[in-house]
Amino acid sequence: MFLVSASANAQQINGVPGSPSATTTIPGDHLPAPPEKFGGKIEREVTKSKPYWPARIVPPKGAPNVLLIITDDSGYGVPSTFGGVIPTPALDRIARDGLRYTNFHSTALCSPTRAALITGRNHHSVGYGVVAEQATGYPGYDSIITKDKATIGRILQDNGYHTAWFGKNHNTPEYQASQAGPFDQWPTGMGFEYFYGFMGGDTNQWEPGNLVQNTTPIYPYVGKPGWNLMTAMADEAIDYMNRINALSPETPFLIKFAPGATHAPHHPTPEWVKKISDMKLFDQGWNKLRETIFENQKRLGVIPQNAKLTPWPKDLIKEWDQLNADEKKLFLRQVEVFAAYVAYADNEIGRVIQAVDDLGKLDNTLIIYINGDNGTSAEGQPNGTPNEVAMFNQANPGVEEQLKYFYDVWGTDRTYNHMSIGWAWAFDTPFSWTKQIVSHFGGTRQGMAISWPTVIADKGGIRHQFHHVIDVVPTILEAAGINQPTMVDGIKQSPIEGVSMVYTFDKKNETASTTHKTQYFEMFADRAIYSDGWIASTKVLRPPWVTVAKLPSPLDYPWELYDLSNDWTQYEDVAAEYPDKLKELHDLFWKEAEKYQVLPLDSSVAGRLVTPRPSLSAGRTAFTWTRPITGTPNGDAPSLLNTSYNFKADVEIPQGGAEGMLITQGGRFGGYGFYVLKNKPVFTWNLVDLKRVRWEGPELTPGKHVVEFDFKYDGLGAATMMFGDYSGIGKGGTGVLKVDGNAVATEKMEHTIPFILQWDEALDIGSDTGTPVDDNDYATPFTFTGKLNKITLNIDRPKLSPEDIRRLEAAARAAGDGPSADAGKTSAEAAAPEVSSGVGLSLLQKVELRLDKREGCRKQAEVQKLGLLERIQFVRKCME
Numbered sequence: 001m002f003l004v005s006a007s008a009n010a011q012q013i014n015g016v017p018g019s020p021s022a023t024t025t026i027p028g029d030h031l032p033a034p035p036e037k038f039g040g041k042i043e044r045e046v047t048k049s050k051p052y053w054p055a056r057i058v059p060p061k062g063a064p065n066v067l068l069i070i071t072d073d074s075g076y077g078v079p080s081t082f083g084g085v086i087p088t089p090a091l092d093r094i095a096r097d098g099l100r101y102t103n104f105h106s107t108a109l110c111s112p113t114r115a116a117l118i119t120g121r122n123h124h125s126v127g128y129g130v131v132a133e134q135a136t137g138y139p140g141y142d143s144i145i146t147k148d149k150a151t152i153g154r155i156l157q158d159n160g161y162h163t164a165w166f167g168k169n170h171n172t173p174e175y176q177a178s179q180a181g182p183f184d185q186w187p188t189g190m191g192f193e194y195f196y197g198f199m200g201g202d203t204n205q206w207e208p209g210n211l212v213q214n215t216t217p218i219y220p221y222v223g224k225p226g227w228n229l230m231t232a233m234a235d236e237a238i239d240y241m242n243r244i245n246a247l248s249p250e251t252p253f254l255i256k257f258a259p260g261a262t263h264a265p266h267h268p269t270p271e272w273v274k275k276i277s278d279m280k281l282f283d284q285g286w287n288k289l290r291e292t293i294f295e296n297q298k299r300l301g302v303i304p305q306n307a308k309l310t311p312w313p314k315d316l317i318k319e320w321d322q323l324n325a326d327e328k329k330l331f332l333r334q335v336e337v338f339a340a341y342v343a344y345a346d347n348e349i350g351r352v353i354q355a356v357d358d359l360g361k362l363d364n365t366l367i368i369y370i371n372g373d374n375g376t377s378a379e380g381q382p383n384g385t386p387n388e389v390a391m392f393n394q395a396n397p398g399v400e401e402q403l404k405y406f407y408d409v410w411g412t413d414r415t416y417n418h419m420s421i422g423w424a425w426a427f428d429t430p431f432s433w434t435k436q437i438v439s440h441f442g443g444t445r446q447g448m449a450i451s452w453p454t455v456i457a458d459k460g461g462i463r464h465q466f467h468h469v470i471d472v473v474p475t476i477l478e479a480a481g482i483n484q485p486t487m488v489d490g491i492k493q494s495p496i497e498g499v500s501m502v503y504t505f506d507k508k509n510e511t512a513s514t515t516h517k518t519q520y521f522e523m524f525a526d527r528a529i530y531s532d533g534w535i536a537s538t539k540v541l542r543p544p545w546v547t548v549a550k551l552p553s554p555l556d557y558p559w560e561l562y563d564l565s566n567d568w569t570q571y572e573d574v575a576a577e578y579p580d581k582l583k584e585l586h587d588l589f590w591k592e593a594e595k596y597q598v599l600p601l602d603s604s605v606a607g608r609l610v611t612p613r614p615s616l617s618a619g620r621t622a623f624t625w626t627r628p629i630t631g632t633p634n635g636d637a638p639s640l641l642n643t644s645y646n647f648k649a650d651v652e653i654p655q656g657g658a659e660g661m662l663i664t665q666g667g668r669f670g671g672y673g674f675y676v677l678k679n680k681p682v683f684t685w686n687l688v689d690l691k692r693v694r695w696e697g698p699e700l701t702p703g704k705h706v707v708e709f710d711f712k713y714d715g716l717g718a719a720t721m722m723f724g725d726y727s728g729i730g731k732g733g734t735g736v737l738k739v740d741g742n743a744v745a746t747e748k749m750e751h752t753i754p755f756i757l758q759w760d761e762a763l764d765i766g767s768d769t770g771t772p773v774d775d776n777d778y779a780t781p782f783t784f785t786g787k788l789n790k791i792t793l794n795i796d797r798p799k800l801s802p803e804d805i806r807r808l809e810a811a812a813r814a815a816g817d818g819p820s821a822d823a824g825k826t827s828a829e830a831a832a833p834e835v836s837s838g839v840g841l842s843l844l845q846k847v848e849l850r851l852d853k854r855e856g857c858r859k860q861a862e863v864q865k866l867g868l869l870e871r872i873q874f875v876r877k878c879m880e
Contacts, residue, residue, distance in 0.1 A: 011024060011025065011026055011027055012024065012025055013055050014055075014058075015055075017039055017052075017055070018039050018040055018050075018051070018052035018053055019053060020053050022053065022055040022056070023055050023056045023057070023058040024036070024055035024056070024057055024058070025057070025058060025059065025060050025061075025159075025160075026057055026158075026159065027483065028155070028158075028159055028482050028483045028485055029483060029485055029486045029487065030485060030486065030487045030488075031150070031154070031155065031158040031159075031485045031487070031488045031489070032158050032489075033057060033158065035054065036054040036055060038052050039052040040052030056160070057158070057159065057160040058160040058250075058251065059156075059159050059160045059161055059251075059252055059480055059481075059482065060480065060481040060482065062364070062481075063161075063252050063479075063480040063481055063482070064252060064364045064365055064366040064452060064454070064455075064479055064480065065252045065253050065254075065255075065356070065361055065364060065365040065366070066156070066161075066252070066253070066254045066255070066365070066366045066367075066368070066476055066479075066480070067255050067257065067352070067353070067356060067365055067366070067367045067368070068117075068254070068255065068256045068257065068368050068472070068476075069257045069258075069349055069352075069367070069368065069369040069370065070113075070114070070117065070256075070257075070258050070370040070372075070373055071258075071259055071261055071262060071345060071349075071370070071371055071372055071373070072110065072168065072202075072258075072259065072260060072261060072262055072263040072372065072373055073110075073262050073263040073264070073372060073373070073374060073375075073376060073377040073435060074262050074342065074371050074372030074376060074427075074446075075372060075375040075376035075424070075427045075428035075429075075431075075434070075435075075442060075445075075446075076371075076375070076428060076429070076430075076431065076441075076442075076445045076446065076447050077290075077293040077297070077426070077427050077428060077429035077430070078262075078342060078371065078372070078376060078427045078447075079091050079092075079342070079346070079371050079447060080092060081095050081100065081371070081447060081449060082100070082102070082297065082300070082302050082371070082447035083293045083294070083295075083296035083297030083299075083300055083302055083303075083429070084293055084296070084427070085281045085282075085289065085292060085293065085296075085339075086276075086281070086339045086342045086343055087343055087346075088342065088343065088346040088371075089346065089347075089350060090346045090347065090349045090350030090353055090369070091346060091349075091369055091371060091447075091449055093350070093353065094353070094367050094369045094449040094450070094451045095449040095451075095460070096459065096460055097451040097453060097456075097459055097460075098367070098449060098450050098451025098452060098453075098456045098459060098461075099449065099450050099451070099456060099458065099461045099462065099463050099504065099505070100302060100447070100448075100449050100461070100462045100463070101447070101448040101449070101450065101463050101465075101467065101501075101504075102302045102303065102447070102462060102463070102464050103445075103463075103464050103465060103466045103467065103514075104370070104445070104446050104447070104448040104467050104468070104469075105441075105444045105445060105446065105466070105467070105468045105469065105519070105521075106370075106372070106373055106374050106375075106443075106444050106445075106446050106468075106469050107123045107374065107438065107444070107469065107521070107523065108374045108375065108435060108436055108437055108438040108443035108444050108521070108523050109130065109131060109373075109374050109435065109436060109523055110131055110168075110170050110201055110263070110373050110374065111123075111128045111130070111131040111132050111143070111170040111171060111201070112128040112129065112130065112131070112523070113373040113374060113469050114128075114168075114170055114171050114258070114373060115127070115128035115145060115171050116128075116468075116469045116470045116498075117370075117373075117469050117470075117472055117473075118151040118152055118153065118171070118190070118256070118473070119145060119149050119150075119151055119152070119470075119473065119496075120152070120470050120471075120472070120473030120474055120484075120496035120497065120498045121149055121470060121494070121496060121497045121498070122470055122497050122520070122596045124140035124141070124522070124596050124597040124598045125140070125149070125494070125497060125596050125597055126145045126146070126149050127139065127140065127141065127142045127143050127144040127145060127146065127597075128141075128143060128145075128171070129141040129522070129523075129597075129598065130523070130524070130608065131170065131201055132170060132171070132172065132173055132174045132200075132201075133174050133200070133201065133609060133635070133756075133759065134605075134608035134609060134611070135173065135174065135608075135611070135613055136602070136608060136611055136613075137613075138597075138599075138600065139597045140596070140597030140598055140599070141602075142173075143171075143173040143174065144173060144185065145171065145185065145190070147488070147489065147491045148488075148491050148492060148493050148494045149493065149494055150191070150485060150488040150493060151190045151191050152191070152254065152472075152473045152476055152477075153165070153187070153190055153191030153192040153254065153256070154190060154191025154488065155191070155477065155482065155484070155485060156191070156254045156476075156480070156482070157191045157192075157193060157254075158191075158485075158488075159480070159482050160251065161251070161252055161253060161254050161480075162193060162244045162248065162251055162252070162253040162254070163191055163192045163193050163194075163253070163254045163255075164192055164193060164194040164195070164196075164237070164240050164253065164254070164255050164256070165187040165192040165194070165195045165196075165197060165255075165256045165258070166195075166196050166197055166233045166236055166237045166240075166255065166256065166257050166258065167197045167198070167233050167256075167257060167258035167259050167260065168197060168198060168201075168202075168203075168258045168259070168260055168263075169186070169187055169195070169197050169198065169199055169200075169258075170200060170201050171185070171190075172185045172186050172187075172199060173185055173614075173635070174200075174613065174615075174633070174634070174635030174636075175613050175614045175615035175616070175618075175635045175636055176635075176636075177199045177200070177633040177635055177636065178616060178631070178632050178633055178635075178636040179215070179217070179631060179632070180616060180636070181215070183215050186215055188214050188215060192256070194214065194240060195212070195213070195214050195215075196212075196213050196233060196236045196237075196240075197211070197212070197233065197258070198210045198211050198212070198229070198260065198760065199212060199633065200633070200759055200760060201263070201759065202260055202263045202264060202265065202388075202759075202760065203229065203260055203760040204265060204267070204413070204416065204669075204760055204770070204771065205228050205229045205230060205260060205261075205265065205267035206221065206227070206228060206229075206267055206412070206413035207221050207413060207770055207771050207780075208221070208229050208760060208770075209667060209758075209760050209761040209762055209769050209770025209771065210633065210759075210760045210761070210762065210770075211229070217630070217631040217762075217769070219769055219781075220232065222780070222781065226269070228267065228269055229260065230259055230260070230261060230267075230268075230344060230345055230348050231269075231348055233257075233259065233348075234348040234349070234351050234352050237255060237257055237352050237355075238351065238352060238355040240255070241253065241255070241352075241355055241356065241359060242355070242359070245359050245361075252364075252480075254476075255352075257349065257352055259345050259348070259349070261341050261342065261344070261345030262338060262341050262342050262345065262372075263377070264377065264379070264380065264388045264416065264417060264418035265388060265411075265415065265416040265417050265418070266334075266337050266338045266340075266341040266411055266417050266418065266419070267341065267411060267412075267413075268337060268340035268341040268343075268344040268345075268411060269344060272340040272341070272343055272344040272347075273336065273337055273340040273411060275340065275343065276336050276339045276340040276343060277336045277340075281336075281339060282332055282335045282336065282339070282423075283332065284320075285320025285321070285323075285328070286320050286331075286422040286423055286425070286426040287312060287319050287320045287321075287426075288320070289423075289426045289429075290309070290312070290425075290426045290429045291309070293426070293427075293429040293430075294309045294429055294430050297429070297430060301462055302447070302462065303430055303568055303569075304568050306568075307430055307568040307569050308430075308567070308568075308569055308571040308572075309429070309430050309569070310430060310431060310432040310569050310570065310571055311432075312425075313425065313432070316543060317382070317421055317422050317425060318382075318422070320422070326399050326400065326403055327383075327399050329403065329407075330383070330384065330399050330402055330403055330407060330420075331384065331419070331420045331422065331423070333407055333410050334380075334384045334410065334417070334418075334419035334420055334423070335419055335420075335423045337410050337411035337417065337419075338419050338423065340411070341411075349369070353367065362453060363453045363454045364452075364453075364454045365452070366450070366451075366452045366455075366476065366479050367449075367450065367451045367452070368448070368450050368472060368475075368476075369448065369449050369450070370446055370448045370469070370472075371446055371447040371448065372446050372447075373446075373469075374435040374436070374443060374444070374446075375424075375427075375428045375431075375433070375434045375435045375437070375442045375443040375444065375445070376423070376424040376425075376427040376428050376434055376435060376442075377418070377424055377434065377435040377544075378421040378424040378425065378434040378435060378436075378543070378544045378545050379391065379418060379435065379436075379544060379545060380418030380419045380420055380421060380424065380545070381396050381418075381420070381421065381545050382420060382421055382422075382545065383396065383397075383398060383399050383402065383420060384402065384417070384418055384419045384420040385397075385402075385417065385418050386402055386405070386406035386410070386415045386416070386417050386689070387415065387416045387417070387669050387670070387688055387689050387690075388416050388417070388418050388669075389416055389669045389670040389688050389689075389756065389757070389758050389759070390669070390670070390688035390689065390690060391418065392547065392606070392609070392755055392756055393670070393688055393730075393753050393754055393755050393756065394547070394548070394606075394730070394754065394755070395687075395688055395690060397690065413668075413771075414668075416668075416669045416689075416758075421434070421545050425442070428441075428442035428443075428445075430568075430569045431445055431569055431570065432569075432570065433540060433544075434544050435544060436523060436524065436526075436544040437523070437526055437540055437544060438521035438522060438523045438526055438527060438528055439521065439526050439527060439528045439537035439538050439539075439540060439560075440528075440537060440540065440570055441569070441570055443523075443544075444521060446469075450501075450505075452479070452505070455479075455505055456505050457507060458505075458506075458507040458510065461507065461510060463504045463510065464511075465501075465504055465512070465513070465514035465515075465516070466514045466516055466519070466530065467499075467501055467514065467516050468498065468516060468519050469498075470496075470497055470498030471498040471499055471500065471501050471516060472498070472501075473496060473498060474496055474498050474499055474500040474501075475500045475501045475502055477496075477500070478500040478502045479502060484496050497596070498516070499515045499516050500515070503515060517531065517532055518530065518531045518532075518588070518592070520589055520592035520593060520596065520598065522593065522598050522601070524542070524602070524603055524604070524605055525538075525551075525554035525557070525601045525602060525603035526538055526540060526541075526542075526557075526603075527557075527589065527601075528589075529585050529586075529588050529589040529592065530564075531585060531588060533563070533564050533565040534561065534562070534563060534564060534581060534585060535561075535562050535564055535570070535585075536559055536560070536561050536562075536575075536581075536582055536585035536586060536589065537559065537560045537561075537562065537570070538557040538558065538559055538560070539557060539558040539559070539560055541557060542603070542605075547605045547606040548605070548606050548607075548726060549603075549605075550724065551603045554601040554602075554603055555601075559575060559582060559586060560573040560575050561573060561574050561575040561578055561581060561582045561585070562574065563578075606755055607721050609755050609756050610641070610642075610718045610721070610729075610755060610756075613635070615635055615636045616632075616636040617636060617637060617638040617639075620638065621794060621795045621796070621797070622792070622793070622794050622795075623638055623792065623793040623794075624790060624791070624792050624793075625663070625765050625790070625791045625792075626789070626790050627765075627766070627788075628765050628766025628767060628783075628784070628788065629764075629765050629766070630762065630764040630765070630766070630767060630769050631762045631764070631769060632762050632763040632764075633762050633763075634665070634756070634757060634759055634761075634762070634763075637665055637762070637763035638763075638793060638795060640665070640672065640711075640795070641718075641729075641752070641753055641754065641755070641756075641757070642713065642715060642717045642718045642728065642729045642730070642731070642752070642754065642798070643713050643717060643795055643796065643797045643798065644711055644712050644713045644733070644795070644796040644797075644798070645710075645711050645793060645794065645795045645796065646708065646709070646710045646711070646792075646793070646794045646796075647662075647663065647674055647683075647708060647709045647710075647791065647792070647793055648706055648707075648708045648791070648792045649662045649663070649674065649706065649707045649708070649788065649790070649791045650704070650705075650706055650788075650789040650790040650791070651676075651700075651704070651705055651706075651707060651784075651786050651787065651788055651789065652703065652704050652705075652786055652787035652789065653676075653679065653700045653701065653702050653703060653704075653705060653786050654702060654785070654786060654787075655702050656702075657678070657679035657699070657700070657702075658676055658679060658700075658784065658785045658786030659675070659676045659677055659678055659679060659778075659782075659784070659785060660675060660676060660766075660767065660782050660783050660784030660785050660786070661673065661674075661675045661764065661765075661766065661767050661768045661778075661781075661782045661783070661784055662674045662675055662676065662707070662765070662766075662784060662788065662791060663763070663764070663765050663791055663793075664763070664764050664768050664773060665757055665761070665762070665763040665764070666686065666757040666758040666761050666773060667686075667758050667761040667768075667770045667771035667772060667773060668686070668689060668758070668771035668772060668773070668775065669686075669688060669689050669758045669771070670686055670687070670688040670689065670753060670756075670757050670758040671686050671757045671758050671761060671773050672684065672685050672686065672773060673686075673768070673772070673773035673774065674707075674709055675768075675777075675778070675782065675784075676700065676707075676784065676786065677696075677777050677778065678699075679699045679700055680696055680697055680698065680699050680700070681696070681697040681700065681707040681737060681739060681744075682694065682695065682696045682697075682777065683695040683709045683735065683737055684773050684774050684777070685735075685749065685752075686773040686774065687751070687752075687753060688753065692773075692774055693735075693747055693749050694747070694774075695709065695735055695736075695737035695745040695746075695747050696737070696745055697737050697739050697744035697745055698739075698744060700739065705739060705740055706738075706739075706740055706741070707737075707738070707739055708737070708738040708739075708741075709735060709736070709737055709738070710735070710736045710738065711733055711734070711735045711736075712733050712734050712735075713731065713733040713752070713798065714731045714732050714733050714734075715727070715728045715729065715730070715731030715732075715733075715798065716728035716798050716800060716804060717729070717797060717798035717799075717800075719798070719799075719800050720800070720804075720808060723805075723808035723809060723811070723812045724812050725808050725811060725812065726754075728798070729754040729755070730751055730752055730753070730754030730755075731751070731752065732748065732749045732750045732751055732752060733748075733749055733752060734746065734747070734748050734749070735747050735748075735749060758770075758771075765788070765791060766783065766784050766788055767780075767781040767782060767783040767784065768780045768781055768782045769781065
């Protein structure tokens, strides 16, 4: 087997030292490499002197190109390569030309997996215990990759590689993503010379409001109907490869290619939707799909022949035959669009792989194709959702409303769509659970294929060794013959925590024991510990589709134990049979947790979205803008959620009138806009695309005006959540639109958005990027045609009185949230969670009762003939 020789790590100069064409490889222990000593001669006259050029740094001879591909929210049973029914020929190609890995693991969530992927360290070690948008002020959770943990981009760049990153970047702190930077935690600051992609967890593929090139926001879709980011980023990657090949054909590249697919929103092109729909892959439902995938997996050899299919969760998710005709119709549409997105993305990935082949570079290119950064997502709720932003704000239309208003536009630019949880569970076959759950393999097992034609001779082989996403960086370094640096920019580097998988490339090691002996898992206090073929896992106490739940202390979670040498799928809990082994692993978990910054454990999900974090707006209540500016992301923009506020815009209206955006945040799927429309001032609140509340004034006369919007919030604000009480958020209020101090429109809002605005959109002043808050009023960019002299915003956040605090503390104690809440309960009772969300589900034995009650509440809402949002809110209140 050919690999780069270890001797390549010694510094050596190729060519004539000091000549313009000289190159050098470096030891790589210190980055950047110290400057080369001048080897020429300097006299007083140039004619008596001798020039000497420092040698250009290049990687060791034979170092491969690296194409690192990772898709999103895609479980083990999604692609055809691992038994799925959705065709993924590009992944099939890599598996056919190289190896399939059946025992490779993620962290069960986006940012954390990606942070581990580019650093070779555990996700808590690099500050990503959760996604960036939920960062808290602890080292394992602050979303900061510290300087002692250089990325693979930085290491390869300083060793002479070209480096680029295309697609999703979920590893910049939310509060550092604006044009004010700092940029050291952006891809270009982490060693990737070129970046073309989106900032954050997901984006609208038709109109991505958070797309950047290097560090500059761009909007290439404007005026281009049918433009789609999936194709655009493949085009960009292909163009990049051809460009650097023309300029520097001998220099290897590292390309990270990370599509938004198949994270919500599911946005394939219509052609792909038709292709998949015509195949009728899902007409028999999710239970039959699961059986089919399981059979395929055994036939392909990607699960053992004695593996058992884990049971369907009848107490949580209906079986397909229990659904009515409307539910089946809607859910089939949802899954066909999802599957089309899978196939479409794989096709575009295939174009990138083919471009490498067309350049004649495929033989010496290490391609690592990871299917998903976690299991398939169940965040779409039991009925799916036409708007993921609505789901995170606890407002989601039922089946009837989705069929009526969204069925025909599912997957288009008019939806931010996600599918029903039944499909998510099926696509994680043969395992149980889904994304967010680390204790069970449905959340962490990823199908992966690796090819390197020059090296891997066992083409089409299968490898079953346990490995983890932290093993990718050491694998790349060993393949390239490059050492991990001990110092970068004068900062001592922490050890890489993964192990190389290169040993698996050799056929003789097909059945060798894994070199990755121990691995902890933790997410939202759900946790597990793997060690030498055993895994101890906590019992799942919060389904991933429930974002607000009252749970016992993480220290009281029950534990399960699985013998993976005889139980590939975590089918049989053997904790009662092996109590000593369980205790051994339980103790090992706490050692690993302390070692890798996992503590303190925190089971909250939605609450972390509104956790105070550093930002450009932190601690401020007054803001002034004196010129147009676009692209300030949510993490740095002032938040208007759960508070009172006042906007004043000092404008000049020309003769003949004006129109355009004054200030906006969010867009089609949730946000607000303050603008002039046909010379009339308008303020619109878009309540997650389910309702729009609008204030409109009379036409403005030519000249100077102050247009003002004042909102008084009725609730106690987000501070009530400190007491486990969500009553302070999402309340209503009264808005007043004024012109020159005179009220011209007053409207009462019954409810406001509680948790989050549309996250792929920005705060814009003077025009609107991304999507409109109301498509009936305008199209972007909707630049203001008058003169905008100044806009001010003043925020008056609610403050809890001493009486409020006493009342909330008493209510928490009475509800069982206090320190003695579980006194007198058995351990089983104490471990059973109480779900308290608008989803309308509790856990296990209560689910059917709650579903019946939800149906009764929905029928009451229908009788009252309420509007769409009012119906959703009525059902939520009825369920409470």
